[in-house]
Amino acid sequence: MPKKKPKHPEAEVHAMILTDVKIRLGCGDFAPEFTLHRTDVDQTRYPSANWDVQTAANVHDWKPDCAQAFKEAVGRARRKFDIAWQ
Numbered sequence: 001m002p003k004k005k006p007k008h009p010e011a012e013v014h015a016m017i018l019t020d021v022k023i024r025l026g027c028g029d030f031a032p033e034f035t036l037h038r039t040d041v042d043q044t045r046y047p048s049a050n051w052d053v054q055t056a057a058n059v060h061d062w063k064p065d066c067a068q069a070f071k072e073a074v075g076r077a078r079r080k081f082d083i084a085w086q
Contacts, residue, residue, distance in 0.1 A: 005081055007081070007082045007084035008084060009083070009084055013051070013077055013083055014036060016073075017070070017073045017074055017077050018031070018032075020072075020076065021066065021069045023069075024065060024069035026063065027065065027069050030062070030063070030066040032056055032057070032066075032070055034053055034056040036053060036054060037052060037054035038051055039051060049078035049081070050085070051082065056070075
């Protein structure tokens with residue numbers, strides 16, 4: 001059985017992702033616009049997360065290193081946290 005992940009508000013997970021991305025060298029001023037959405041995943045069969053990135057604006061304008069940092073930050077957050085949806 002998968003281990004229960006801590007649940008955080010959507011805004012908090014969003015902020016954690018931004019903070020994580022800005023740690024990458026050259027991405028301190030990186031401020032991507034993105035939204036998160038609920039996923040209806042069976043947590044017992046697919047122990048992923050109950051959320052994912054829904055949209056991200058202007059991704060073609062992102063620096064490659066910052067885009068990679070964003071992808072990695074989302075992956076880490078999905079492994080660590082679920083969202084306490086309202």
